[in-house]
Amino acid sequence: MKIAATVEEIRSAVKAWKKEGLSVGFVPTMGYLHEGHQSLMQKAVSENDRVVVSIFVNPMQFGPSEDLESYPRDLEKDATLCEASGVDLIFHPEPKEMYHPDFSSFVDMHSLTDSLCGKSRPAHFRGVCTVVTKLFNIVQPDRAYFGQKDAQQLAVIQQMVRDLNMDVTVIGCPIIREADGLAKSSRNSYLSADERKAALVLSRALEVAKQLLANGERDAAKIRNTVSETIQAESMAKIDYVELVDARTLQQVDSVERPVLVALAVYIGKTRLIDNFITE
Known part of the structure; x- marks a missing residue:
C-alpha cells in the first residue's frame, strides 16, 4: 500500500489501473x-479491484468556531488500518494541494442542505460538496462509499x-456502533469518561422513537417531543436538533406514512x- 500526497500521483496510479481494465x-x-470507516473500506475492497482512501481534514467544511485545528489526526494508525483492510492507495494531501491561493470555484446546493446539520452549520455542505467533487474528479472512482451516520451528507x-x-x-x-449502542465517530475521542456515558442518550432516544413507531404512533410532533424529553433528562446533553424528515427530500413531515x-x-x-435511523 502506498501513500500519495499529490493529485498527479493519484491520477497516474488510477490511469494505470483503468488501462488494465480494473475497477x-x-x-x-x-x-x-x-x-465505521473500516466497514466502508472492507465493502469497497469486496466490490472493486483497487481501492483508494482519502485522508483529508477539509478546512472548507468547518465554521469559524468549529474544531478544525483540534480535529484528531493519526496518519500512522490510519495507514495501518487501511493496509489491514486491503486498501491499495491512500491520498493524503496538504490543504495547499487541494486549494490554490486564488481558489474561487465552489459547488453548492439548496433544499437538502437547508435543514438538519445545514441549519446550524450554514457553510458546511458547500465545503462538503466542493471537496467531494474535487476528490471524484481526482480519483475518478467507479464506486464511492459513505456511512449512513452522516445521513444528510449521504443524501x-x-x-x-x-x-x-x-x-x-x-x-x-x-x-x-459500539457494543453499548453509541455510533462510532472520530469525535467520540473528545469525550471524557462521564461524557462518554452521557452520550448513550443519543442511541437511547432513538430506541424510544423506534418503540413509539412499533406501537403505532405516527404523529411526528409527538415522537419528536418524546425523544427531546428523553435527551433533556440527561444533564450533560444539549439538543441542537431532533427532527423527523422525509428520507428523500429531508423536509419535515407531520405524520410518518412513508420512509x-x-x-x-x-x-x-x-x-x-x-x-x-430511517423508518421502513
Whole structure:
C-alpha cells in the first residue's frame, strides 16, 4: 500500500489501473479512522479491484468556531488500518494541494442542505460538496462509499451526483456502533469518561422513537417531543436538533406514512454528536 500526497500521483496510479481494465472503489474520509470507516473500506475492497482512501481534514467544511485545528489526526494508525483492510492507495494531501491561493470555484446546493446539520452549520455542505467533487474528479472512482451516520451528507452527495451527471455510483453503508449502542465517530475521542456515558442518550432516544413507531404512533410532533424529553433528562446533553424528515427530500413531515429519517444532533459537553435511523 502506498501513500500519495499529490493529485498527479493519484491520477497516474488510477490511469494505470483503468488501462488494465480494473475497477476503482473510493472511501473519502477525514482520517482518525475507526471501525465505521473500516466497514466502508472492507465493502469497497469486496466490490472493486483497487481501492483508494482519502485522508483529508477539509478546512472548507468547518465554521469559524468549529474544531478544525483540534480535529484528531493519526496518519500512522490510519495507514495501518487501511493496509489491514486491503486498501491499495491512500491520498493524503496538504490543504495547499487541494486549494490554490486564488481558489474561487465552489459547488453548492439548496433544499437538502437547508435543514438538519445545514441549519446550524450554514457553510458546511458547500465545503462538503466542493471537496467531494474535487476528490471524484481526482480519483475518478467507479464506486464511492459513505456511512449512513452522516445521513444528510449521504443524501446531499447522492443528489449532487444525479444533478451533475457524475459517473460514479454512491453507496451508503450502515451505521457501526459500539457494543453499548453509541455510533462510532472520530469525535467520540473528545469525550471524557462521564461524557462518554452521557452520550448513550443519543442511541437511547432513538430506541424510544423506534418503540413509539412499533406501537403505532405516527404523529411526528409527538415522537419528536418524546425523544427531546428523553435527551433533556440527561444533564450533560444539549439538543441542537431532533427532527423527523422525509428520507428523500429531508423536509419535515407531520405524520410518518412513508420512509422517514429520524435524526438528531446533540452536544455532550462541547462535543457535537449525530445519530439517526430511517423508518421502513
